[in-house]
Amino acid sequence: MEAVLNESTNSHLGQSESKEEDSNRDGAAADAVLLPPVPPASVHVNVAAEKVLFYGTKMMETVQNSVDIEFENVSFTATQGNIFTKKNHKEILHKVAGRFPPGQLIAIMGPSGAGKSTLLDVLSGYRLQGVNGNVYVNGKTRNLKQFRKSSCYITQDDRLQPLLTVEENMQVAADLKLPSSVSSHEKNRTIDEILVTLKLIETKKVRAARLSGGQKKRLSIALELVSNPMVMFLDEPTTGLDSSSCTTCITLLKQLTQQGKTIVCTIHQPSASLFAMFDQVYVLADGYCLYQGATNRLVPFLEDVGYPCPKYHNPADYVIELACGEYGTEKPLQMVQATGNGKSLNYFNNPERLSNNSKIRETDNKTPNDDALLPTSQLNQLKVLLRRGFLKSSRDETLTYLRVGTNIVVGLMLGSIYWKAGNDGSKVLDNYNLLFAILMHHMMATMMLTILTFPQEMSILIKEHFNRWYSLKMYYTSVTLVDIPLSILCCFVFTVIIYFMTDQPFETVRFFMFFITCMLVVLVAQGFGLVIGAYFNVVNGTFVGPTLTVPMMMFSGFGVRLCDLPQYMYWGSYTSYLRYALEGVVGAIYGRGRETIDCPEEKFCMYKYPKDFLLMVGVRSDQFDNDMIALFIFLFVLRISAFVVLRYKLFSVR
Numbered sequence: 029m030e031a032v033l034n035e036s037t038n039s040h041l042g043q044s045e046s047k048e049e050d051s052n053r054d055g056a057a058a059d060a061v062l063l064p065p066v067p068p069a070s071v072h073v074n075v076a077a078e079k080v081l082f083y084g085t086k087m088m089e090t091v092q093n094s095v096d097i098e099f100e101n102v103s104f105t106a107t108q109g110n111i112f113t114k115k116n117h118k119e120i121l122h123k124v125a126g127r128f129p130p131g132q133l134i135a136i137m138g139p140s141g142a143g144k145s146t147l148l149d150v151l152s153g154y155r156l157q158g159v160n161g162n163v164y165v166n167g168k169t170r171n172l173k174q175f176r177k178s179s180c181y182i183t184q185d186d187r188l189q190p191l192l193t194v195e196e197n198m199q200v201a202a203d204l205k206l207p208s209s210v211s212s213h214e215k216n217r218t219i220d221e222i223l224v225t226l227k228l229i230e231t232k233k234v235r236a237a238r239l240s241g242g243q244k245k246r247l248s249i250a251l252e253l254v255s256n257p258m259v260m261f262l263d264e265p266t267t268g269l270d271s272s273s274c275t276t277c278i279t280l281l282k283q284l285t286q287q288g289k290t291i292v293c294t295i296h297q298p299s300a301s302l303f304a305m306f307d308q309v310y311v312l313a314d315g316y317c318l319y320q321g322a323t324n325r326l327v328p329f330l331e332d333v334g335y336p337c338p339k340y341h342n343p344a345d346y347v348i349e350l351a352c353g354e355y356g357t358e359k360p361l362q363m364v365q366a367t368g369n370g371k372s373l374n375y376f377n378n379p380e381r382l383s384n385n386s387k388i389r390e391t392d393n394k395t396p397n398d399d400a401l402l403p404t405s406q407l408n409q410l411k412v413l414l415r416r417g418f419l420k421s422s423r424d425e426t427l428t429y430l431r432v433g434t435n436i437v438v439g440l441m442l443g444s445i446y447w448k449a450g451n452d453g454s455k456v457l458d459n460y461n462l463l464f465a466i467l468m469h470h471m472m473a474t475m476m477l478t479i480l481t482f483p484q485e486m487s488i489l490i491k492e493h494f495n496r497w498y499s500l501k502m503y504y505t506s507v508t509l510v511d512i513p514l515s516i517l518c519c520f521v522f523t524v525i526i527y528f529m530t531d532q533p534f535e536t537v538r539f540f541m542f543f544i545t546c547m548l549v550v551l552v553a554q555g556f557g558l559v560i561g562a563y564f565n566v567v568n569g570t571f572v573g574p575t576l577t578v579p580m581m582m583f584s585g586f587g588v589r590l591c592d593l594p595q596y597m598y599w600g601s602y603t604s605y606l607r608y609a610l611e612g613v614v615g616a617i618y619g620r621g622r623e624t625i626d627c628p629e630e631k632f633c634m635y636k637y638p639k640d641f642l643l644m645v646g647v648r649s650d651q652f653d654n655d656m657i658a659l660f661i662f663l664f665v666l667r668i669s670a671f672v673v674l675r676y677k678l679f680s681v682r
C-alpha cells in the first residue's frame with residue numbers, strides 16, 4: 029500500500045524529467061517501500077527539494093514536509109440575525125488550544141453540538157469570519173494560502189458528480205489538481221494506483237450515483253488524494269457507514285498517515301476497536317477541550333483526574349458520557365482545567381519530541397508565498413470544466429432530455445391549439461395570446477429548471493472551489509458556455525414547430541427576429557434563475573422565482589397596455605424584460621409593414637390590418653433594435669449579478 033502511494037506521489041512529481049531520469053526512478057522504485065513519500069504541493073518544498081526527496085535520499089527533509097498543526101486561544105463566534113432582526117452573537121469555541129502532530133490519525137470527538145465540525149472548519153481555514161486565536165503550521169503562523177495548497181477538506185456529505193463514473197470523476201480531479209505538465213499516462217497511472225489503494229478499482233466504470241455509501245466516501249477521499257495533500261480534514265467520514273465500511277475507511281486513513289500525513293477527522297462515538305485505531309484524540313464539550321493526547325493514554329488520564337473508566341466500558345463512550353454531564357456537570361469542567369483547555373501536552377506519547385520538532389522548523393522553514401493558489405492555468409480549468417459539463421449534459425435526463433422533450437411537447441400542444449392562427453385575420457387576438465404564451469413558456473421552463481438544479485451544483489462548487497480545483501470565474505464561464513448549445517437547440521426546435529404549425533408569416537427575416545427574441549428570453553430567464561438558484565435553496569427559490577414573475581408579467585404590456593399604466597407605475601415597465609420581449613415578437617410578426625391578413629369570408633376580422641392591431645395593443649413596431657439592446661442589457665446585468673451572488677455565497681458560508 030505504501031509503495032503504491034509512493035509511486036502515486038512520484039508520478040505527480042516526475043512530469044518534466046527526461047527518460048533517463050525515468051529509468052533512474054524505476055530503479056529507485058524498488059526502494060520506494062522504505063521511503064516516506066513526498067507531497068507534490070507541499071507548503072514549503074521547492075521543486076529541487078522535491079526531486080531530492082523523490083529519489084528518496086533525505087529522510088530528514090521528508091519529515092520536514094509533513095505538517096504539524098498547533099493552535100491556541102481559538103474561539104469562534106457565530107453571528108445570527110439579519111438586517112431586519114437584532115444580531116445575536118454566540119461563542120461556540122472558547123479559546124481552545126491543541127496540537128496535531130504529523131503522521132498521526134487524529135479524532136475530534138464530543139457530544140452532538142460540541143463544536144467538532146466548527147473546530148475542523150476553523151483549522152482547515154474553511155471558516156474565517158468570527159474566528160479568533162492563532163493557528164501555527166510547523167511552528168509558524170499559518171499562511172492560509174500556502175496551507176490550503178497542502179491540505180484538503182472532505183465534507184460529510186459526498187459531493188460528487190453523480191452522472192460521471194468513478195474514473196471520470198478521478199480524471200477531472202487529476203486534470204485540475206495536477207500540473208498540466210504531468211502527462212496523461214502519468215495521470216492515469218496515479219488514478220489507477222489510488223483506486224487500487226482505496227479499493228475502488230472494481231467500480232472504475234460505475235457512475236458515482238450508483239456507488240454505495242462507503243464507496244462514495246472512499247471516492248471523495250480518492251479525489252483529494254490525487255494531489256497528495258499532507259493534511260486532510262474529514263468531517264465525520266464514518267457517518268452512515270456500516271461497521272465494516274467504517275473499519276475499511278479508518279484503516280485506509282491510518283495507512284495514509286504512514287506517509288507523514290496529518291489526518292484530522294471528526295467522529296461520533298466510535299466502537300472500541302475503531303477508537304483504538306486513532307493515534308490521538310481531541311475531546312470537545314460545549315466548545316471546551318476536555319482531553320487531548322494519545323488514544324492509549326485516555327484511560328490513564330481519566331484515572332488521574334479521578335474518573336476512572338469502568339472495566340469493560342468503551343473509553344470513547346465513557347468520555348462522551350462524561351462530556352455530556354451524565355456523571356455530573358462539574359466533571360467536564362474539571363477535565364477542561366486538567367488539560368488547560370487543550371494546552372497540556374502531558375498525555376501525548378512523546379511530548380518532548382514535539383517541542384524539539386517545532387524549534388527545528390521555526391528556523392528552517394522557508395515558505396514561498398508568491399506562487400499561484402491553483403495548480404493549473406485558467407485555460408486548462410475552462411477546458412476541463414467544459415469537457416465535464418458537456419459529458420454531464422449528454423447524460424442528464426432532466427437538464428437535457430426532459431428539456432428537449434418538454435419543448436417538443438409544449439410546441440406541439442400550442443401548435444395544435446393555435447393551428448394556423450398566425451395567418452388568419454379573425455384570430456389575431458388569439459395569436460397575440462399565443463405570442464405571450466410562448467414567452468411565458470421560455471421564461472418559466474428555463475428559470476425553474478435552473479432554480480431547481482443549481483443548488484445541488486452549489487454544494488459541489490463550494491467543496492471543489494475550497495479545495496482549489498478551479499477559480500470561480502472559470503467555473504461560471506463553463507456553466508454559461510455549456511448550456512448555450514442546448515438552449516439554442518431547444519429554442520430552435522420549439523420555434524420551428526410553433527412557427528409553422530401556427531402559420532406565422534413565412535419570411536426568413538421575421539422568423540429569425542422571432543427566434544432571436546425567444547432565444548434572448550431563454551438566456552435572460554436562465555440568468556434570473558441563476559441569481560435565485562445561487563442565493564436561495566430549492567424551497568425558497570421555488571417560491572421567489574414564480575412570485576417575482578407576476579409583476580414582470582403585469583409590466584409587460586400584456587393585459588394592461590403600457591400607455592394605460594398609471595404614470596407613477598410606469599417605471600415598472602423598465603424592470604420587466606418581458607415588455608421588451610413582447611414588443612420584439614409582436615414587432616417581428618406584425619411589424620415591418622406587414623400586409624393585410626387574410627380573413628375568412630364568413631367571419632368579421634377586426635384586426636386584419638396589422639397597423640390597427642399594433643395601435644390597439646400599444647406596441648410600436650419600429651423598436652426591434654432597441655428591444656434587442658434592452659434584452660442584451662438585462663442579460664449582461666443578470667449574468668454579472670449571478671456571478672456576484674455566487675461569489676458572495678462562496679465566501680459568506682465561510
Ligand SMILES: Nc1ncnc2c1ncn2[C@@H]1O[C@H](COP(=O)(O)OP(=O)(O)OP(=O)(O)O)[C@@H](O)[C@H]1O
Binds near residue numbers: 108140141
Ligand atoms: N454559523 C452558525 N451560527 C449559529 N450557530 C452555529 C453556527 N455554526 C455552528 N453553530 C452552533 O454551534 C454548535 C456546534 O456546532 P457543530 O456543527 O460544530 O457541532 P458538532 O459537534 O459538529 O455537532 P454534530 O456532531 O451534531 O455534527 C451547535 O450548537 C450549532 O448550532
